[in-house]
Amino acid sequence: MKITKAAQAGASESSDILIMVMPNEEGGIKLELDSKGVILKQFGKQIEKVIREKIEEMGVQDIVVKAKDKGALDYTIRARVQAAIERAI
Amino acid sequence: MKQYRKSILFVSGNNPKMLQDAPIFGSDGVVFDLEQAVAVEEKDSARLLVKEALRFLDYSGVDVIIRINALDSGYGEQDIELIARERPFAVMIPKASPEQITKIESKLAKIELEEGFPAESIKLIPVIETAYALQYVHKIITSSPRITGVFFNAEGLTADFGMQRTKKGEEIIYARSRIVVACRAEKLNAIDTPFLDSNDYEGLEKDCYRARNMGFTGKAAIDGRQIKIIHDIFD
Numbered sequence: 001m002k003i004t005k006a007a008q009a010g011a012s013e014s015s016d017i018l019i020m021v022m023p024n025e026e027g028g029i030k031l032e033l034d035s036k037g038v039i040l041k042q043f044g045k046q047i048e049k050v051i052r053e054k055i056e057e058m059g060v061q062d063i064v065v066k067a068k069d070k071g072a073l074d075y076t077i078r079a080r081v082q083a084a085i086e087r088a089i
Numbered sequence: 090m091k092q093y094r095k096s097i098l099f100v101s102g103n104n105p106k107m108l109q110d111a112p113i114f115g116s117d118g119v120v121f122d123l124e125q126a127v128a129v130e131e132k133d134s135a136r137l138l139v140k141e142a143l144r145f146l147d148y149s150g151v152d153v154i155i156r157i158n159a160l161d162s163g164y165g166e167q168d169i170e171l172i173a174r175e176r177p178f179a180v181m182i183p184k185a186s187p188e189q190i191t192k193i194e195s196k197l198a199k200i201e202l203e204e205g206f207p208a209e210s211i212k213l214i215p216v217i218e219t220a221y222a223l224q225y226v227h228k229i230i231t232s233s234p235r236i237t238g239v240f241f242n243a244e245g246l247t248a249d250f251g252m253q254r255t256k257k258g259e260e261i262i263y264a265r266s267r268i269v270v271a272c273r274a275e276k277l278n279a280i281d282t283p284f285l286d287s288n289d290y291e292g293l294e295k296d297c298y299r300a301r302n303m304g305f306t307g308k309a310a311i312d313g314r315q316i317k318i319i320h321d322i323f324d
Contacts, residue, residue, distance in 0.1 A: 009134045015106035075145030076105040076138065083134035 001059045001089065009083035010076070017072035019051075019084040024062040029055055035069035050074050054081040092178070093118030093152045093238070094278055095307035095323040096316055101126035102155075103135035108142045111151070114313030115320070118152035123168050124159070124183050132164045136171050143175035154214060156181040160189055169193060173200045173211055181240060185215030185222050187232040194233050212237045214280075218245025223264055227271040238278025240309060241268050244285070256284075256292050258299065269304035281305040287312035297322040 006022040024030050031048055033040065047069055054077070055063060065081070072080070097118040100107035103126070111119040121142070127135040139155065155177045158164035169180065173196070180197070182189060190213060197211050213235040217226055223246065230236050243261045247254045254260065265281065272279035281300035284293045293315055300308055301323055308319045 013106075015109065016104075072105060073109070073145070075141035079138040079141040080134065083137050086133065 001061070001085075003060060003063055003085060003088040005088055007084050007087035009087060010072075010080035011070075012068050013070055015071050015073070015076065017047075017070060017077055017080050018068040019077075019080045020066040020068075021081075021084045021088045022064045023088075024064045027062050029061075030064045032064075032066045033069065034067065039069065039071065046074075047072075047077060050077045051081055054078050055085070058082065058085055060085055093154070093280070093307070096310055096319045097152075097154060097240070097280055097307070098310045098313060098316060099126070099156075099283065101135075102139045103127045103131050105138065105142075108138070109146060110313070112146075112148055114310075114316045116151065116310060116313075116316045117307070118154050118178070119148070120154045120156050120181060120309075122156045123164070123172075124156050132158065133167075136164075136168055140171050140175055143172070143177065152178040154179045154181050156183065156216075159183045160192055165193075166196070169196050169200070173197055174204055176204070176206055177211065179212035179214050179237065181214045181216060183216045184219050184245075185217065185229050187225065187228055190215065190229065190232045190236075194235060197235070209235050211235065214238055214240055216240050216242050216245070217264070217268055218242035219249045220246070223267060226268055227274070230271055230275055230277055236277065238280060238306070239268060239272055240280045241265065241282050241305075243282035256286070256289075256296070258296065265300065265303050265305070272306075273304055278307065279305045281308040283309040283311045284315065285311065287315060290318060293318050294322065 008020040010016050010018045012018045096116040097120050098116040099120045100111045102121045102123045121139045155172050157168035215229050252260050269279050284296045307323050
Protein backbone atom coordinates (compact mmCIF):
# COMPACT_ATOMS: atom_id res chain seq x y z
CA MET A 1 0.00 0.00 0.00
CA LYS A 2 1.29 3.44 -0.94
CA ILE A 3 0.55 6.63 0.87
CA THR A 4 0.26 9.67 -1.35
CA LYS A 5 0.13 12.67 0.94
CA ALA A 6 0.91 13.91 4.44
CA ALA A 7 -1.71 13.35 7.13
CA GLN A 8 -2.02 13.18 10.89
CA ALA A 9 -4.20 11.69 13.62
CA GLY A 10 -4.40 11.81 17.40
CA ALA A 11 -3.52 14.69 19.68
CA SER A 12 -0.71 16.05 21.77
CA GLU A 13 -2.74 15.50 24.96
CA SER A 14 -2.35 13.31 28.02
CA SER A 15 -2.73 9.56 27.25
CA ASP A 16 -2.77 10.28 23.52
CA ILE A 17 -0.20 10.36 20.73
CA LEU A 18 0.02 12.62 17.68
CA ILE A 19 0.99 10.64 14.61
CA MET A 20 2.10 12.43 11.44
CA VAL A 21 2.79 10.44 8.28
CA MET A 22 4.13 11.34 4.85
CA PRO A 23 5.51 9.50 1.82
CA ASN A 24 9.19 8.51 2.13
CA GLU A 25 10.89 9.41 -1.18
CA GLU A 26 14.00 7.51 -0.11
CA GLY A 27 12.00 4.33 0.44
CA GLY A 28 11.44 2.22 3.54
CA ILE A 29 10.02 3.01 6.93
CA LYS A 30 11.49 5.99 8.76
CA LEU A 31 10.38 6.61 12.32
CA GLU A 32 10.97 9.67 14.51
CA LEU A 33 9.70 9.47 18.09
CA ASP A 34 9.32 12.48 20.36
CA SER A 35 8.42 11.95 24.02
CA LYS A 36 9.59 12.83 27.52
CA GLY A 37 13.15 11.63 28.11
CA VAL A 38 12.15 9.16 30.81
CA ILE A 39 9.29 7.72 28.74
CA LEU A 40 11.52 7.46 25.70
CA LYS A 41 14.12 5.61 27.76
CA GLN A 42 11.62 3.22 29.35
CA PHE A 43 9.04 2.71 26.61
CA GLY A 44 10.64 4.07 23.42
CA LYS A 45 11.36 0.65 21.97
CA GLN A 46 7.85 -0.64 22.77
CA ILE A 47 6.20 2.42 21.17
CA GLU A 48 8.36 1.99 18.08
CA LYS A 49 7.51 -1.72 17.93
CA VAL A 50 3.77 -1.04 18.07
CA ILE A 51 4.02 1.60 15.34
CA ARG A 52 6.11 -0.65 13.07
CA GLU A 53 3.79 -3.62 13.60
CA LYS A 54 0.76 -1.56 12.60
CA ILE A 55 2.51 -0.20 9.51
CA GLU A 56 3.51 -3.71 8.46
CA GLU A 57 0.04 -5.09 9.21
CA MET A 58 -1.41 -2.47 6.86
CA GLY A 59 1.16 -3.32 4.20
CA VAL A 60 2.59 0.20 3.92
CA GLN A 61 6.12 0.37 2.55
CA ASP A 62 7.59 3.81 2.00
CA ILE A 63 6.60 6.04 4.87
CA VAL A 64 7.95 8.64 7.26
CA VAL A 65 6.25 8.58 10.66
CA LYS A 66 6.69 11.31 13.24
CA ALA A 67 5.15 10.48 16.62
CA LYS A 68 4.69 12.86 19.55
CA ASP A 69 3.77 10.70 22.53
CA LYS A 70 2.00 11.86 25.68
CA GLY A 71 1.76 8.55 27.46
CA ALA A 72 -0.45 6.63 25.03
CA LEU A 73 -1.14 2.95 25.63
CA ASP A 74 -0.63 0.42 22.82
CA TYR A 75 -4.27 0.45 21.69
CA THR A 76 -4.20 4.22 21.23
CA ILE A 77 -0.97 4.06 19.25
CA ARG A 78 -2.42 1.41 16.93
CA ALA A 79 -5.64 3.37 16.37
CA ARG A 80 -3.87 6.66 15.68
CA VAL A 81 -1.34 5.09 13.28
CA GLN A 82 -4.13 3.42 11.34
CA ALA A 83 -6.19 6.63 11.19
CA ALA A 84 -3.20 8.67 9.98
CA ILE A 85 -2.33 6.12 7.27
CA GLU A 86 -5.92 5.80 6.07
CA ARG A 87 -6.10 9.57 5.79
CA ALA A 88 -2.85 9.64 3.81
CA ILE A 89 -3.88 7.11 1.15
CA MET B 90 -35.42 -5.20 33.82
CA LYS B 91 -32.12 -5.69 32.01
CA GLN B 92 -28.66 -4.45 32.98
CA TYR B 93 -27.57 -0.77 33.07
CA ARG B 94 -30.77 -0.09 35.04
CA LYS B 95 -29.53 2.75 37.24
CA SER B 96 -26.74 4.57 35.43
CA ILE B 97 -24.89 5.07 32.18
CA LEU B 98 -21.78 7.25 31.92
CA PHE B 99 -21.13 9.10 28.66
CA VAL B 100 -17.53 9.56 27.50
CA SER B 101 -16.10 10.82 24.24
CA GLY B 102 -15.09 8.04 21.87
CA ASN B 103 -12.08 10.08 20.79
CA ASN B 104 -10.50 10.60 24.21
CA PRO B 105 -8.12 7.79 25.30
CA LYS B 106 -7.95 8.96 28.91
CA MET B 107 -11.74 8.95 29.26
CA LEU B 108 -11.99 5.53 27.61
CA GLN B 109 -9.44 4.16 30.08
CA ASP B 110 -11.01 5.76 33.15
CA ALA B 111 -14.65 5.03 32.21
CA PRO B 112 -15.10 1.74 34.12
CA ILE B 113 -13.65 2.93 37.43
CA PHE B 114 -16.64 5.03 38.56
CA GLY B 115 -18.92 2.02 39.04
CA SER B 116 -21.68 2.96 36.60
CA ASP B 117 -23.86 0.12 35.30
CA GLY B 118 -23.05 1.06 31.72
CA VAL B 119 -20.52 3.21 29.87
CA VAL B 120 -21.47 4.93 26.63
CA PHE B 121 -18.65 5.53 24.16
CA ASP B 122 -19.96 8.40 22.14
CA LEU B 123 -19.10 8.52 18.45
CA GLU B 124 -21.81 11.05 17.72
CA GLN B 125 -22.20 14.33 19.60
CA ALA B 126 -18.85 14.25 21.40
CA VAL B 127 -16.80 13.74 18.23
CA ALA B 128 -16.14 16.42 15.61
CA VAL B 129 -16.93 15.49 12.01
CA GLU B 130 -13.25 15.46 10.98
CA GLU B 131 -12.43 13.00 13.82
CA LYS B 132 -15.18 10.42 13.20
CA ASP B 133 -12.79 7.96 11.52
CA SER B 134 -10.16 8.26 14.22
CA ALA B 135 -12.64 7.90 17.10
CA ARG B 136 -14.18 4.80 15.53
CA LEU B 137 -10.75 3.14 15.31
CA LEU B 138 -9.86 4.19 18.86
CA VAL B 139 -13.04 2.68 20.31
CA LYS B 140 -12.49 -0.52 18.34
CA GLU B 141 -8.93 -0.86 19.69
CA ALA B 142 -10.05 0.04 23.23
CA LEU B 143 -12.67 -2.73 23.19
CA ARG B 144 -9.94 -5.21 22.21
CA PHE B 145 -7.29 -3.98 24.64
CA LEU B 146 -8.97 -2.69 27.83
CA ASP B 147 -10.93 -4.65 30.44
CA TYR B 148 -14.59 -3.68 30.41
CA SER B 149 -15.82 -6.97 31.85
CA GLY B 150 -17.51 -5.29 34.84
CA VAL B 151 -19.62 -2.85 32.89
CA ASP B 152 -22.07 -2.83 29.97
CA VAL B 153 -20.36 -1.19 27.01
CA ILE B 154 -22.76 0.81 24.87
CA ILE B 155 -21.70 2.57 21.68
CA ARG B 156 -23.60 5.67 20.61
CA ILE B 157 -23.24 5.49 16.85
CA ASN B 158 -23.97 8.24 14.37
CA ALA B 159 -27.39 8.25 12.73
CA LEU B 160 -27.52 6.25 9.49
CA ASP B 161 -28.43 9.32 7.43
CA SER B 162 -25.30 11.14 8.66
CA GLY B 163 -23.04 9.09 6.41
CA TYR B 164 -21.06 7.74 9.39
CA GLY B 165 -23.50 5.36 11.07
CA GLU B 166 -23.01 2.40 8.75
CA GLN B 167 -19.22 2.50 9.17
CA ASP B 168 -19.65 2.75 12.94
CA ILE B 169 -21.74 -0.42 12.98
CA GLU B 170 -19.49 -2.30 10.55
CA LEU B 171 -16.37 -1.70 12.65
CA ILE B 172 -17.69 -1.65 16.22
CA ALA B 173 -20.32 -4.40 16.17
CA ARG B 174 -17.58 -6.91 15.35
CA GLU B 175 -16.08 -6.21 18.80
CA ARG B 176 -19.39 -7.31 20.30
CA PRO B 177 -20.41 -4.39 22.52
CA PHE B 178 -23.32 -4.92 24.90
CA ALA B 179 -25.49 -2.50 22.94
CA VAL B 180 -25.66 0.08 20.20
CA MET B 181 -27.34 3.39 21.05
CA ILE B 182 -29.32 4.83 18.15
CA PRO B 183 -29.63 8.61 17.86
CA LYS B 184 -32.77 10.22 16.45
CA ALA B 185 -34.48 6.85 16.69
CA SER B 186 -37.20 5.77 14.31
CA PRO B 187 -38.68 2.34 13.58
CA GLU B 188 -37.29 2.54 10.03
CA GLN B 189 -33.73 3.19 11.23
CA ILE B 190 -33.98 0.42 13.82
CA THR B 191 -35.07 -2.09 11.16
CA LYS B 192 -32.05 -1.20 8.99
CA ILE B 193 -29.61 -1.42 11.91
CA GLU B 194 -31.10 -4.70 13.04
CA SER B 195 -30.48 -6.35 9.69
CA LYS B 196 -26.87 -5.10 9.66
CA LEU B 197 -26.31 -6.48 13.16
CA ALA B 198 -27.87 -9.82 12.23
CA LYS B 199 -25.46 -10.15 9.30
CA ILE B 200 -22.43 -9.30 11.46
CA GLU B 201 -23.51 -11.68 14.23
CA LEU B 202 -23.79 -14.48 11.68
CA GLU B 203 -20.39 -13.69 10.10
CA GLU B 204 -18.65 -13.42 13.47
CA GLY B 205 -20.34 -16.43 15.04
CA PHE B 206 -22.02 -14.39 17.79
CA PRO B 207 -25.36 -15.64 19.15
CA ALA B 208 -28.30 -14.14 17.28
CA GLU B 209 -29.64 -10.90 18.78
CA SER B 210 -26.79 -10.77 21.29
CA ILE B 211 -26.06 -7.11 20.51
CA LYS B 212 -28.80 -5.02 22.08
CA LEU B 213 -30.29 -1.69 21.01
CA ILE B 214 -31.01 1.47 22.98
CA PRO B 215 -32.98 4.08 21.02
CA VAL B 216 -32.50 7.74 21.92
CA ILE B 217 -35.68 9.75 22.23
CA GLU B 218 -34.61 13.25 21.22
CA THR B 219 -37.00 14.36 18.49
CA ALA B 220 -40.70 15.22 18.40
CA TYR B 221 -41.16 12.30 16.00
CA ALA B 222 -39.51 9.81 18.36
CA LEU B 223 -41.54 11.10 21.29
CA GLN B 224 -44.79 10.77 19.37
CA TYR B 225 -43.94 7.22 18.27
CA VAL B 226 -42.01 6.08 21.34
CA HIS B 227 -44.10 2.94 21.90
CA LYS B 228 -43.82 1.95 18.24
CA ILE B 229 -40.04 2.49 18.45
CA ILE B 230 -39.46 0.42 21.57
CA THR B 231 -41.53 -2.46 20.27
CA SER B 232 -39.88 -2.45 16.83
CA SER B 233 -37.13 -4.92 17.79
CA PRO B 234 -36.63 -7.62 20.43
CA ARG B 235 -33.07 -6.31 20.83
CA ILE B 236 -34.32 -3.15 22.55
CA THR B 237 -33.62 -3.26 26.28
CA GLY B 238 -34.40 0.33 27.16
CA VAL B 239 -34.53 3.93 26.11
CA PHE B 240 -32.32 6.94 26.71
CA PHE B 241 -34.12 10.27 26.94
CA ASN B 242 -31.99 13.14 25.63
CA ALA B 243 -33.75 16.30 26.79
CA GLU B 244 -31.13 18.57 25.24
CA GLY B 245 -31.87 17.16 21.80
CA LEU B 246 -35.62 17.25 22.29
CA THR B 247 -35.78 20.84 23.54
CA ALA B 248 -33.53 21.89 20.66
CA ASP B 249 -35.94 20.14 18.27
CA PHE B 250 -38.82 22.09 19.85
CA GLY B 251 -36.85 25.35 20.04
CA MET B 252 -37.41 25.42 23.81
CA GLN B 253 -35.07 26.65 26.50
CA ARG B 254 -33.75 24.05 28.95
CA THR B 255 -33.93 24.79 32.66
CA LYS B 256 -32.48 22.99 35.68
CA LYS B 257 -35.99 22.50 37.09
CA GLY B 258 -37.09 20.78 33.90
CA GLU B 259 -40.75 21.84 33.78
CA GLU B 260 -40.45 21.97 29.99
CA ILE B 261 -39.78 18.22 29.79
CA ILE B 262 -42.45 16.90 32.19
CA TYR B 263 -44.69 15.68 29.38
CA ALA B 264 -41.82 14.02 27.49
CA ARG B 265 -40.54 12.29 30.62
CA SER B 266 -44.03 11.04 31.45
CA ARG B 267 -44.70 9.73 27.97
CA ILE B 268 -41.38 7.87 27.79
CA VAL B 269 -41.76 6.33 31.24
CA VAL B 270 -45.27 5.05 30.55
CA ALA B 271 -44.15 3.41 27.30
CA CYS B 272 -41.07 1.80 28.90
CA ARG B 273 -42.86 0.62 32.03
CA ALA B 274 -45.64 -0.92 29.93
CA GLU B 275 -43.01 -2.96 28.05
CA LYS B 276 -40.81 -3.61 31.13
CA LEU B 277 -37.82 -1.83 29.61
CA ASN B 278 -35.20 0.41 31.19
CA ALA B 279 -35.93 4.12 31.06
CA ILE B 280 -32.78 6.20 31.44
CA ASP B 281 -33.30 9.87 32.12
CA THR B 282 -31.39 12.74 30.54
CA PRO B 283 -28.12 13.77 32.25
CA PHE B 284 -27.89 16.72 34.63
CA LEU B 285 -25.39 18.94 32.84
CA ASP B 286 -23.98 21.01 35.71
CA SER B 287 -21.47 18.51 37.04
CA ASN B 288 -20.52 20.75 39.98
CA ASP B 289 -24.09 21.20 41.28
CA TYR B 290 -24.62 18.10 43.42
CA GLU B 291 -27.75 19.48 45.11
CA GLY B 292 -29.30 20.16 41.72
CA LEU B 293 -28.37 16.66 40.57
CA GLU B 294 -29.98 15.16 43.65
CA LYS B 295 -33.24 17.05 43.07
CA ASP B 296 -33.26 16.09 39.39
CA CYS B 297 -32.67 12.43 40.28
CA TYR B 298 -35.58 12.43 42.73
CA ARG B 299 -37.82 14.05 40.10
CA ALA B 300 -36.91 11.42 37.50
CA ARG B 301 -37.13 8.51 39.94
CA ASN B 302 -40.54 9.63 41.22
CA MET B 303 -41.81 9.85 37.66
CA GLY B 304 -40.77 6.24 37.07
CA PHE B 305 -37.37 6.33 35.37
CA THR B 306 -35.19 3.35 36.26
CA GLY B 307 -31.96 5.35 36.10
CA LYS B 308 -30.14 8.40 34.88
CA ALA B 309 -27.32 9.20 32.50
CA ALA B 310 -24.17 10.91 33.78
CA ILE B 311 -21.62 13.09 32.02
CA ASP B 312 -19.12 12.98 34.88
CA GLY B 313 -17.99 10.01 36.97
CA ARG B 314 -18.56 12.02 40.16
CA GLN B 315 -22.32 11.98 39.47
CA ILE B 316 -22.59 8.19 39.69
CA LYS B 317 -22.71 7.81 43.47
CA ILE B 318 -25.61 10.24 43.88
CA ILE B 319 -27.50 8.59 41.02
CA HIS B 320 -27.02 5.15 42.57
CA ASP B 321 -28.03 6.34 46.03
CA ILE B 322 -31.33 7.69 44.70
CA PHE B 323 -32.20 5.05 42.12
CA ASP B 324 -31.30 2.18 44.44
